[in-house]
Amino acid sequence: MLLTGSLLVGANPGAAWPFFWTGVMLVLSVTMAALSKAHSTASPHSDYEYIRAGWGHTILTTLVGLTWGYGAIVVSLRSDFNLLAIYSLALGGTALGAVSSQHGVPRSAFVSIWTSVPLLAAAHVMEARSPAMGVMVLLYALILSMLTVRMHRFLATNYNLAQSLDGKVVELTKTSSELVKAREEAEDANQAxxxxxxxxxxxxxxxxxxxxxxxxxxxxxxxxxxxxxxxxxxxxxxxxxxxxxxxxxxxxxxxxxxVTPNPVPLDLGAFLSQVAAQNRELAAKSGCGLSLVHSAAWVKTDGNLLFTMVQNVLGNAFKYAPGSRVLIGPRRIGDKLALQICDTGPGIDSAQIEAVFSEFYRLESAAAGGTVEGMGLGLAIVRGLGDLLDLEVRMASVPGRGTSVVIAGLETAKPEKVPPARKGRxxxxxxxxxxxxxxxxxxxxxxxxxxxxxxxxxxxxxxxxxxxxxxxxxxxxxxxxxxxxxxxxxxxxxxxxxxxxxxxxxxxxxxxxxxxxxxxxxxxxxxxxxxxxxxxxxxxxxxxxx
The missing domain is CATH 3.40.50.2300 (Response regulator)
Incomplete structure (x- = not known):
């Protein structure tokens, strides 16, 4: 606007109207800027105040458009085609800028276009004495109007999507809060x-x-x-x-x-012998044959917790695979040792392998005569203790052929000297x-x-x-x-x-x-x-x- 005003003043020496045109445009521009600043989103207002400001904005854009049209008519009356061409470029760019900045309020954009561009078309008809130029300028106004409508629709669609997204976020936030609350209640119940x-x-x-x-x-x-x-x-x-x-x-x-682990060096051979000795009677009651693979290795772990893990696995084998052969022994996996307990019982379906590590989950065993006595906690305890000892518990089973449980991740340790047992009475x-x-x-x-x-x-x-x-x-x-x-x-x-x-x-x-x-x-x-x-x-x- 200032550049156009300077051009008009320079092209019309001694004329007063370029100063009038520049002053009016300056006042209107400053007023629109102040209106926008006063009603920015940083300072909330009521709906009524926003509506009133919107109509004020439309009135100002009407006056701006009429002022641009007034300038075009005055320039055409001087029959200066070069000046009119430059003025047309300035007005056309301003109209396009109005579309990009005012499409959120289509009313203001239409007023800005149709109060200035038709007067520019009339100015070209007056200067060239030919309606063709005027028609082309009006087609430009029509294109700008169509662009305004499309941009407004895009803005409205984007706004609706944003509102929908906000609603989904609120809904997800509420659901997440409910889930957190439910989890806390479940944890409290479990602690209780x-x-x-x-x-x-x-x-x-x-x-x-x-x-x-x-x-x-x-x-x-x-x-x-x-x-x-x-x-x-x-x-x-x-x-x-x-x-x-x-x-x-x-x-x-x-x-x-x-439960706090206390890892110490453990004689794996002596440990397995103790496990076998304490389970001979239980194995005999279930008709199982218990075999042991001896070992001279030492590992560093909590012997009491490891014993509980092995005892629970053996107990499951005796209950769910009565009459089978049960083997327990060490094996090397990478640079660490593992304990493997195998049986030749009926086995279980692969789809149930993870489920058996859940609390209170019990299987039915045809070999054991239906539902097995117990609470379904044995393997849940094994998995929990394994996590404490940083041991991995894996199970593999083939229906009709047997089940294998591996307790892997045992760190090897240096053997320790064991004092000889004193002879007692x-x-x-x-x-x-x-x-x-x-x-x-x-x-x-x-x-x-x-x-x-x-x-x-x-x-x-x-x-x-x-x-x-x-x-x-x-x-x-x-x-x-x-x-x-x-x-x-x-x-x-x-x-x-x-x-x-x-x-x-x-x-x-x-x-x-x-x-x-x-x-x-x-x-x-x-x-x-x-x-x-x-x-x-x-x-x-x-x-x-x-």
């Missing part, structure tokens, strides 16, 4: 389940622990064949309940992060004085009766005040009545006797705090319900000083 299992475990374990001890004592009495069969059935039922409790508490401890517990401390009278008497049948001299009570004499070993429950602790009772008896009497803690709690307390006291711990053979082995080791 785990806390409940951990809290209830002590009270639930006590009667099972007592039943196991009483059953072991009963087996040492004179029983008829029928009575012994009934006692064996009771013992088998107690073992089943104990296994179920162990699985529930293992999975709850994994859920709340209550044939019956190391015979004549040993054992102090039993437990606030549950039934459990206390059951433990005392079993120990006496092993040849021990037993003194028992609910606290330190009930123990009068000295002893060779202490068997204490962790949680006693009135807030007392078995750890405190052991310390009191040791202070009174003046020596560090060997002791073992029994507990039904498996939370992290409990484990840390016992670990800080540097005492062995047995989880209730305790198997009599396990209790006897621990007491024997303590009495022999191993």
């Amino acid at each position: 389940k785990s806390r409940f299992l951990a809290q209830a475990s002590h009270d639930l374990r006590q009667p099972i622990h007592a039943i196991g001890l009483l059953t072991a004592s009963l087996k040492d009495t004179r029983l008829s064949r029928e009575q012994r069969q009934m006692v064996d059935s009771i013992e088998s039922s107690v073992d089943s309940v104990t296994s179920l409790f162990g699985s529930l508490l293992d999975i709850s401890r994994l859920d709340v992060g209550g 044939a019956h190391p517990l015979s004549g040993k004085r054992i102090c039993v401390i437990d606030d549950d009278e039934t459990v206390r008497k059951a433990a005392a009766g079993l120990l006496e049948r092993w040849g021990c001299i037993v003194e028992h009570g609910a606290g330190v005040g009930d123990i009068a004499g000295a002893c060779d070993a202490i068997l204490a429950d962790l949680q006693l009545g009135d807030g007392a602790s078995g750890l405190d009772a052991i310390d009191a008896i040791r202070r009174r006797s003046g020596r560090a009497i060997p002791a073992v803690i029994l507990t039904g709690h498996s939370d992290v705090d409990t484990r840390e307390k016992i670990a800080a006291a540097n005492l062995p711990v047995l989880s209730k319900p305790v198997r009599p053979a396990e209790l006897r082995a621990v007491l024997t080791r303590l009495c022999l000083g191993l």
Whole structure:
């Protein structure tokens, strides 16, 4: 606009109208700029204010168009074709600019075009005395109008798409928030389940622990064949309940992060021999033949957690593939070792392989007579412990041919010197004085009766005040009545006797705090319900000083 005004002033020396034209255009341009600035998106206004500003904008564009048309008529009256041609280029460019900047408000764009371009067409007709030039200028105005419509439609479509996208984003955000909330609720529910299992475990374990001890004592009495069969059935039922409790508490401890690995060098050959020895009887009951591949390798891992993993895999093999041959042994995969457990049982479909690692998922086995006893937690525990130990658990199975489970990723370690076992007496517990401390009278008497049948001299009570004499070993429950602790009772008896009497803690709690307390006291711990053979082995080791 300023360049065009300068051109008009220079081409019409002494004339006043170029100054008038330039001044009017300057005022209108500044006013439109101020209007746009005042109603920018950075300063929100009401709908009424925006509508009023839109009509104000249209009025200003009308005046701008008329001023451009006025200039064209004046230039044509001077019959200066060169000046009119330059003016036409300026006006045509301005009209095209109006389309690009004003198509959002088509009303203003149309007014800007049809108030200026028709007057320019009239100016060309007046200057050339021929309607052809005027028609061509009007066709230009028509093309600009069509361009305005298309650009406005494109803008409207783009706006609708943006609105739709915003709606989808809001909807997705809401859905995402609901999913996050649902996940948090599920995690809270899972944590509550785990806390409940951990809290209830002590009270639930006590009667099972007592039943196991009483059953072991009963087996040492004179029983008829029928009575012994009934006692064996009771013992088998107690073992089943104990296994179920162990699985529930293992999975709850994994859920709340209550398991901390302690990797140390482990003699893999001795470990596998121990696994095989402890599973011979269970394998025989299920009719399975258990074979072992010996190894001289050492690995660095948590032996207790690895034992739990292997035990759960073997337990599944015995339950789901009774009568089959079961093989356990090491194999090398790359620069690491792996344990492989294979059976020749019925196998499972490949579509169910991942599902069996889910909690509470159980298969039906025709070989085992339908639904197998258990809760479907064994392989879920194996996968969870594998993640803790950074081990990969894989399963492969062929229906009708058997199943193979591989626990891979065991780091090799340097062998450690193992001190030779000390020779003990044939019956190391015979004549040993054992102090039993437990606030549950039934459990206390059951433990005392079993120990006496092993040849021990037993003194028992609910606290330190009930123990009068000295002893060779202490068997204490962790949680006693009135807030007392078995750890405190052991310390009191040791202070009174003046020596560090060997002791073992029994507990039904498996939370992290409990484990840390016992670990800080540097005492062995047995989880209730305790198997009599396990209790006897621990007491024997303590009495022999191993």
